[in-house]
Amino acid sequence: MSLTNTKRKALSISAAVAAIGLLAGCGSASAPAAPAADAGPVTIDVWGWDAESTQHVVDAFNASHDKIKVNYVLQASNTATQTNFRNVMESKKDIPCWIPGIAPISTVLVNGWAQDITKYIEPIKDTYSKGAQAAAQVDGKYYGFPAGPSATFMMANKAVYEKYGLAVPKTWEDFVTTGKELKTHGVTVINLAGEDPSTLLQMSQQAGANWFAIDGDKWKVNLQDDATMKAVDIIQKLVDNDLVAHQTYKDRPALYSYFDSGQLATVPLAWWSMTGYQTNFKASLGQWQAVDVPQFKDAKQFVSSGFADPGFVPVGCEHPAAAVEYINWTSSSKDAIEAGRNKKTGSVGVPTNLADVSAYTADVVPDKIFGAQPAAEVGAVISKAQNAAVGKFERGPNYDAWFPELQDQWGKAMAKQITLKQAMANVQAFIAKDLDSKGIKYEVSK
C-alpha cells in the first residue's frame, strides 16, 4: 500500500516536461561549465538499499570534499525505497537529493519525480558509455544520471557441447538449429521461465526494437514492429520444437539442480549472478565457459542487451548540482571505486555506466565455475558485452501496469495456449486501454 492509492494526476509527456520545467526552474538561465557545488557547504541526503559498500564510499566523499556533506539513508529494499519515496514526496519533508533507479526513467518522469539535470550532465557525459547516456534520457533531456545496464552474456556448458560435437551458436538462428541437435540427446538449449519474459525484451532490444517512443506531445506504441517480430519468431521456433526448459525462478533449489545436471546447454546471465551459480553448482563446476550473447544474422554490429533504471535527482531537492557532483565522483573517481572495494573478497562491483569497464571485470569472476578458462578471458567477454550495450529500451509511462500483463501472456505462449505473436497483440491492446484510462495521449503505430 502506498500513496499511489491517492488519485494521481495522469500527465501527458509534454505536460510532465512542462511541469518539471516549472518546478525545477533553477533561477539561473546560464548553465555552469561544470557541476560546481552551490555556494557554501550544503548537506544532502542520498538514499539507497546497498548495505555493503555505499556507506564507505560516502565516508570517502565526505573526507575529501568540504563544500558538500552527504548523509546516506539506508533503505530496506528496492520496494521499500519506492514506498518511502512516495511518502516523502507527499509530506515534502527531508526530500533526498538522490534516489537510485526504482523505475524506468519515463515512469519516474510521468510521476513528476525527476528534475531535468541536463545542464549538469552535459559537461561530464563522455565519462560514461553511449548506452548509459541513452538510458538516462527522455526526449533528448537528462532526467536521470547515466546508468549502464548489467549487460547480457552467456555461459555455455562446454562439456555438453563437446560431448555431442557441437559448437556454441553465435547467432540466434544457429541457436535454434543447435537446439534441435541437442534435443535428440535429451538436452535443452536454454531455459525460459514461464513467469519471466525478460529474454523477449532483451532480444527485441538487440534487434533494435523500441516499444515506446515520444512523438511531440504523445507516445507512440508499437509492440509488433519487424525488430520485435524477429525475436518473437526465434522464441516461437524454440517453443514449438520443445527445445527449451521451463524451470521457474521461484523454486531456486530445483532451478539450480537442473542447471547443474548437464541437461541444459546455455544460460544467459549478467556479471553479478556468476557467484550465485558457483555457490549452488556441484557436478558442473568448471565445465562452463563464458561466451558472447548470440546476434541476429543480419546484424550490422555486435550489440548486447540489458536494462538500466537510472537514478535521479528528485523534484524538491534544493542542491541538484551538489547531488550530481557526488554521483559523478562515486561513479568515476578511482578513490570512490577503491572505497567501495569489499574488505573480505577484495573485489569491486563492475561500474556498469563507465565508458570502459575492462579494468574491473576480471576481478569479479569467481574461481571455480569456469574451470580452465582464465578470469581475464571471462572478464573480456563481460567488458565486450558492457561496452556494446544498447542501453535504451523505452518502457513507456505505464510499465507497472503492462509488465504483469506481458507476464501473463508470455506464460500462455510458453504453455502453447497462444502464439507469442498473439500475445504481443494482446499486450498492445492492453496498453492502449490502460493509457486511455489514465488520460495519456498516444497513438499505435502500424
Add this chain to the structure above:
Amino acid sequence: MTLTSPPSKVLDPNNDTRKLELKALRLRKRQLKTMDNDDPSEISGKRGRSSWIVLIGLVLFALYSVGPAWWLIVSATKSKEDLYTTDAMWFANFKLFDNLASLFTYQDGIFGTWLWNSLLYAFASSIGHTVVSMAAGYGLAMYAFRGKGTTMGFIIGSFLIPGALLTIPSYLLFVQIGMYDTIWAMIIPAFFSPFAVYLSKVYAEGAVPSELLEAARIDGAGEYRIFFQISSRLMTTAGATIFLLHFVGSWNGFFGPLVYLRGADKWPVMLGLYSWLQRGTDSTVDLTGLVITGSLVATIPMVILMIAMQRYWRSGVAMGSLK
C-alpha cells in the same frame, strides 16, 4: 465388628489388616483392569478405536506444526553451498557456529542492534499498551457515565478499520509532530488498541465483583488505589493475554517500522531480516543463509516469553477473589 459377622469369630486385628490389604489389592487390580486397553468389553473397545484415531490426528497435526520449525533448525546449520543442494529436512555439514558468527558480524554486527531495538520496542510498547487498555476497559466496565454507550460504539466501530489503512495518515501526522524517525513512533502509538480495551472490559465485568469495590470504598480506599491494588490483580489473566498478544505483534511488526523509521540503525529485527532477504536475490551476495539463522535466533525470545508467561494463565483460571 458388624452384626452380620459370624458369632464364633473373634475379632483379630491381624486378620483385619489382612482383609484391608486384600481389599486394596482387589481395588488396585480393578483399577488396572479399567485402565487396560485390551479390555474385551464392547464399550471400551469402541473407546480405544476412537482414541487411536484422535491420537493419529494429533500426531499428524503436531508434525505439520513442527515441520517448518524443524526445517528452520536444520537449515540454520548448513553452509550456503549446502542450503539448496542437500536434503531440506536433514543435516549436512554442521556449520551453525560459523553461521552465527557471520550473523553477528555481517554489516558491522548490526543484527545485535536490531535484536535490541526489537526488545526495546516490544517491551516498552507492550507495557504501555497493557496498562492503558486495562485501565480503559476497567473504567468502561465499572463506572456509569454520560456517553458510555457512545464510547463503546466508537471502540467496537474502530475494529472495522484495518490498521494498514492508517499507515499513511499516521506517517503524515508523525512528520508534523516530529515523531517521525524516532523510537517514539514505534512505542507511543501502540498504547492505544480498541480491541484490547474491549477485551479487558469484558474480562473486568466477569472478574471484578462490584461488592468488592464497595467494600474497599467503605474502608476508605480511593478509586486509583482500588484499581491498582485490587482490581488490576483480579485482571492478571486478561493483562497477561493482552501483553503477550501485543508483544508478539510488535515483535513481528514490519510495515510500521518500514514507513516510520528512516535509517537501518533503528530497525527492528524483522525489517532487518527482510532487507537481507531482498538483497539476496539480485546482488552478488546471497544472504538467504543469514536470514534463516537470523530467523531462528529471532524466535528464541518469543519461546522464552511463552514459557515464562504460562503461569499467569494457570493461576488466572483458578483464581477467585471470594473464597
